[in-house]
Amino acid sequence: MSFLQELFLNVVNMSITASYVAIGVILVRLLLKKAPKVFSYILWIPVLFRLVCPFSFDSAFSFFNLINLNAKQGSGVSEFVPQNIGLMQTPVIQSGIGSIDSAANASLPSAIPVASANPMQVWLAVFSLIWVFGVIALFIYSIISYVKIKRKLQTATRVDGNVFETDAIGTAFVCGFIRPKIYVPANIGDANLSYILEHEHTHIRRKDYLIKPIAFLALILHWFNPLMWLCFALMSRDMEMSCDESVLRRLGDGAKGGYSNSLLSLSVKRKGLLAANPLAFGENHAKARIRNVLNFKKPAFWVIVAAVAAVCVAGFAFAANPSESAAYISEDYKISFKYPSSWKLNPNYIERYEGKDGFFQVGAINGENMSIDEVAKNDAFHKLQPYGSEPEIINRTIDGQEARLILPSADQPEEMKNQAGLIIKYPKAIKIDGSQYRYFILWADKTHIDQISNTLTFLIKQAGDENSPDKIASLIEENLAAIMSSPKNSSNPQDYINAHQTEYEAILALETQALPYLFAEFEKGGQTGLKGYIMQNLCWDILGEDNIQYASKDPQDWYDTFKKHVQRIAASSSVDSLRTTNPEYGALLDAINISGTEGIAKLVEENLAVIISSPKEASNPYAYIDMHKEEYEKILETGKEALPYLIDILESGDKGLRGNIAVTLCEDIVKRLLAGNKDVDLETEKLIKEALMAVDKWNAIMGNKSQEVIMPEFTEEEVAAARAVVEEYYRAVAAKDAEAILATMYPQEHLTMERVKSGNVRLFGTEKRTLLSIDYDSQDSMRKSYKPGGKYVEPENIIVFKVSFNIDYPDKDTGPWNEGVYENWSMILIRDDKNSPWLIYDQGY
Amino acid sequence: MEKYKLFDAEYKFVSIIWDNEPINSTELVKLCADKLGWKKSTTYTVLKKLCERGILENRDATVSALVKRDDVQRYESRAVLDKTFDGSLPKFLTAFLSGRKLSEQEAEELKRIIEEAVK
Numbered sequence: 001m002s003f004l005q006e007l008f009l010n011v012v013n014m015s016i017t018a019s020y021v022a023i024g025v026i027l028v029r030l031l032l033k034k035a036p037k038v039f040s041y042i043l044w045i046p047v048l049f050r051l052v053c054p055f056s057f058d059s060a061f062s063f064f065n066l067i068n069l070n071a072k073q074g075s076g077v078s079e080f081v082p083q084n085i086g087l088m089q090t091p092v093i094q095s096g097i098g099s100i101d102s103a104a105n106a107s108l109p110s111a112i113p114v115a116s117a118n119p120m121q122v123w124l125a126v127f128s129l130i131w132v133f134g135v136i137a138l139f140i141y142s143i144i145s146y147v148k149i150k151r152k153l154q155t156a157t158r159v160d161g162n163v164f165e166t167d168a169i170g171t172a173f174v175c176g177f178i179r180p181k182i183y184v185p186a187n188i189g190d191a192n193l194s195y196i197l198e199h200e201h202t203h204i205r206r207k208d209y210l211i212k213p214i215a216f217l218a219l220i221l222h223w224f225n226p227l228m229w230l231c232f233a234l235m236s237r238d239m240e241m242s243c244d245e246s247v248l249r250r251l252g253d254g255a256k257g258g259y260s261n262s263l264l265s266l267s268v269k270r271k272g273l274l275a276a277n278p279l280a281f282g283e284n285h286a287k288a289r290i291r292n293v294l295n296f297k298k299p300a301f302w303v304i305v306a307a308v309a310a311v312c313v314a315g316f317a318f319a320a321n322p323s324e325s326a327a328y329i330s331e332d333y334k335i336s337f338k339y340p341s342s343w344k345l346n347p348n349y350i351e352r353y354e355g356k357d358g359f360f361q362v363g364a365i366n367g368e369n370m371s372i373d374e375v376a377k378n379d380a381f382h383k384l385q386p387y388g389s390e391p392e393i394i395n396r397t398i399d400g401q402e403a404r405l406i407l408p409s410a411d412q413p414e415e416m417k418n419q420a421g422l423i424i425k426y427p428k429a430i431k432i433d434g435s436q437y438r439y440f441i442l443w444a445d446k447t448h449i450d451q452i453s454n455t456l457t458f459l460i461k462q463a464g465d466e467n468s469p470d471k472i473a474s475l476i477e478e479n480l481a482a483i484m485s486s487p488k489n490s491s492n493p494q495d496y497i498n499a500h501q502t503e504y505e506a507i508l509a510l511e512t513q514a515l516p517y518l519f520a521e522f523e524k525g526g527q528t529g530l531k532g533y534i535m536q537n538l539c540w541d542i543l544g545e546d547n548i549q550y551a552s553k554d555p556q557d558w559y560d561t562f563k564k565h566v567q568r569i570a571a572s573s574s575v576d577s578l579r580t581t582n583p584e585y586g587a588l589l590d591a592i593n594i595s596g597t598e599g600i601a602k603l604v605e606e607n608l609a610v611i612i613s614s615p616k617e618a619s620n621p622y623a624y625i626d627m628h629k630e631e632y633e634k635i636l637e638t639g640k641e642a643l644p645y646l647i648d649i650l651e652s653g654d655k656g657l658r659g660n661i662a663v664t665l666c667e668d669i670v671k672r673l674l675a676g677n678k679d680v681d682l683e684t685e686k687l688i689k690e691a692l693m694a695v696d697k698w699n700a701i702m703g704n705k706s707q708e709v710i711m712p713e714f715t716e717e718e719v720a721a722a723r724a725v726v727e728e729y730y731r732a733v734a735a736k737d738a739e740a741i742l743a744t745m746y747p748q749e750h751l752t753m754e755r756v757k758s759g760n761v762r763l764f765g766t767e768k769r770t771l772l773s774i775d776y777d778s779q780d781s782m783r784k785s786y787k788p789g790g791k792y793v794e795p796e797n798i799i800v801f802k803v804s805f806n807i808d809y810p811d812k813d814t815g816p817w818n819e820g821v822y823e824n825w826s827m828i829l830i831r832d833d834k835n836s837p838w839l840i841y842d843q844g845y
Numbered sequence: 846m847e848k849y850k851l852f853d854a855e856y857k858f859v860s861i862i863w864d865n866e867p868i869n870s871t872e873l874v875k876l877c878a879d880k881l882g883w884k885k886s887t888t889y890t891v892l893k894k895l896c897e898r899g900i901l902e903n904r905d906a907t908v909s910a911l912v913k914r915d916d917v918q919r920y921e922s923r924a925v926l927d928k929t930f931d932g933s934l935p936k937f938l939t940a941f942l943s944g945r946k947l948s949e950q951e952a953e954e955l956k957r958i959i960e961e962a963v964k
Contacts, residue, residue: 154883154884154887154890155852155854155855155858155883155887155891156854156882157853157854157857157880157881157882157883158880158881158882158883164882165853166853166854167852167853167854168852168854186853187853257959257960260955260959261956261959264952264955264956264959286955287951287955290955290958290959291958294958294959
């Protein structure tokens with residue numbers, strides 16, 4: 001688009017804006033009829049401002065907020081006719097008035113694809129040329145007129161100072177820009193002259209001789225707008241009348257008669273000099289002025305106050321653009337909020353918008369295993385001290401989410417530009433480029449951060465999304481119907497999709513929100529037709545995985561296969577973990593009615609029921625577990641998923657076998673989770689703590705649950721044999737005889753002579769270990785609770801001794817032991833059966 | 846003999862010459878600048894015009910009048926201009942903007958209104 005056309009569009013837009021303001025001014029002027037005319041005069045300033053200045057400041061208190069403009073308001077420019085109108089397929093003008101727009105838009109030719117140039121572009125070129133010729137013609141005409149007048153005034157003779165008289169003019173006026181002179185008609189009489197001079201001097205004092213030409217230049221620019229001609233006439237009238245009033249205020253009421261007579265005589269003097277003009281209409285200028293002069297009263301104080309207030313308010317409202325704050329919407333960060341529209345993207349940052357008065361920047365924080373307070377602290381007390389040395393952290397709730405506001409302290413570095421921070425927990429973790437983020441962070445200057453955060457909403461919701469399932473369903477149905485409507489003759493589903501890309505994409509835009517509907521439709525069965533194919537394609541596109549596009553005979557078949565696939569994964573891991581790894585399957589899991597906890601609960605309950613079913617006569621829970629190792633293992637395999645349910649059982653206070661087994665399950669699951677010093681995530685750790693607490697509480701309520709279990713007694717020979725093994729162990733240790741030591745120990749994979757020799761297993765160090773005592777208790781609690789290698793050992797095959805021994809290191813040597821006496825140290829021995837020897841399996845506290 | 850018709854400015858100019866003739870043209874420029882607020886060029890333009898009409902005579906930079914005060918009639922210019930800035934508008938627009946001309950009847954009526962209001 002050429003510069004000229006751009007300029008023309010700018011002028012048209014300014015003209016439309018100014019027209020609104022002008023109509024407003026004309027209306028306010030009616031209210032100010034009784035007020036001094038100077039107020040009406042001042043009111044024209046915003047119109048002039050709008051005519052010449054495409055930019056304005058933004059304010060919520062703008063007149064334009066009243067007329068509900070959807071026009072683009074960012075960048076401070078009011079735009080009704082878009083700059084790219086020539087390139088739009090169907091041009092649209094938005095003037096803010098519905099009826100005008102529909103009429104105007106109906107008259108706008110839309111682009112005909114065959115035509116090489118958009119007809120709108122041609123019209124635009126034509127109109128802008130007409131406009132610019134009009135402007136040039138009017139401008140030249142004005143200059144010529146001015147030069148002509150100047151020539152006529154050349155021979156005007158000085159009366160006094162800057163007052164000149166000439167018989168070449170019929171009325172008095174001021175002329176000149178730098179040193180304006182007053183010209184009066186020759187021989188108008190001294191009485192008239194004094195009034196007229198007073199009037200013209202007032203014009204000069206008020207710089208009207210400059211304002212009027214400026215207004216006229218603006219008028220030339222907007223010559224095509226008839227409303228502006230009316231405005232110019234009204235403005236001139238207001239200028240004259242307010243000048244008249246100003247004169248009367250100075251001269252007093254007594255001058256009314258003389259002054260109006262002067263006006264009249266000047267008017268009459270002109271009479272007949274210009275031929276009557278058919279285009280002339282309305283009340284004569286002079287008549288209106290004379291009436292105004294005669295009616296002039298010094299206004300009451302309150303009238304002035306009210307008028308000043310009205311003019312200030314109206315003037316501001318007319319001059320300001322609506323403060324349409326811009327909306328920041330990020331699909332990446334799943335966030336939307338509003339910010340001052342004058343702020344612009346700073347390309348040096350990833351997502352930072354800046355303006356003169358502030359800025360904002362957004363980011364996301366991984367925050368895995370971190371509470372919001374930890375995250376907030378990390379940012380607030382970053383070692384670079386972006387918020388100064390003593391930032392303040394304040395609890396907030398934003399869009400229903402936990403949030404922390406970080407306010408800078410007084411010593412914040414200047415270059416941070418008053419940066420404050422706001423950290424909000426995402427309703428659910430988001431993914432950007434494959435990484436998960438749990439916290440959203442907004443940085444903004446502290447004066448704007450509250451304002452921005454008040455408008456902040458997440459695009460994802462935990463529940464109760466604005467898109468209700470019903471709405472989504474009807475939306476999908478509508479679009480599906482549209483897609484299926486044509487081309488009727490094709491048998492290829494892809495043709496239908498290609499013909500309705502927009503509708504298809506509208507469904508895709510729902511992303512995973514569309515899945516519940518699609519799955520539910522498939523669940524109804526029989527989706528072998530066109531609808532099925534389209535839905536299948538939608539599923540593929542939304543799920544975005546190639547490996548689910550199985551070869552199938554029809555869409556229903558595909559769905560059934562896919563469903564089995566998901567069910568298999570759910571069975572092999574767990575429903576809940578599947579939900580976290582593949583959240584998009586959640587909809588399917590919902591559709592086929594497997595909810596995570598329910599599935600686990602069912603699994604635990606079913607297997608528990610089997611375990612406690614037999615052997616009925618036994619009182620030892622281990623007997624039950626031993627009998628149903630498979631079921632027990634099934635529960636163990638669910639891992640932490642089963643813990644909440646087991647905790648429920650314990651907390652319900654089930655004292656019987658069920659409770660007992662739940663306790664061992666809890667303990668075993670915890671053991672497995674912690675096996676090998678694995679690092680567990682925060683959630684698991686919390687769960688483990690809860691489980692252990694529940695176990696403790698259960699034990700406390702039950703008294704010592706171990707009392708219930710009475711361990712079988714051994715014969716004296718059996719005890720003596722075992723004791724001998726312990727004694728032999730300590731002897732061998734004292735003798736530092738590795739082979740002898742190993743001989744006392746139960747064979748385990750890691751305990752081999754090779755490993756001892758290679759130094760992988762150390763059976764002893766430089767310490768001197770001296771056995772002090774060996775005690776035996778058949779009901780030793782360790783005997784009841786210890787399960788070698790997590791396995792169940794019959795109570796008659798496990799024996800525990802409590803020993804005490806002393807550790808002494810030679811000279812300055814140290815080792816894994818503390819020097820001194822160890823008491824109540826358990827030595828755990830097991831045997832494979834009654835006829836096998838006792839061997840040490842484990843020892844310790 | 847028909848009387849010479851002089852417009853207001855011309856009459857004032859010739860009056861200066863009657864009062865001071867014969868007068869040196871440089872002197873005249875000074876005098877006109879002082880009394881009429883005229884520029885040098887204006888003085889010379891008007892002088893030249895009146896010389897052509899045989900009213901004044903400029904010989905060797907000395908200006909004198911060829912006609913007597915009694916033979917001159919003062920006339921008002923007929924080509925009266927309207928207001929300056931309105932005057933720079935096309936005529937029909939001037940009419941549009943400043944409204945209809947006052948008719949004699951309206952003028953009378955206004956006169957009466959003024960008298961009543963001032964009483």
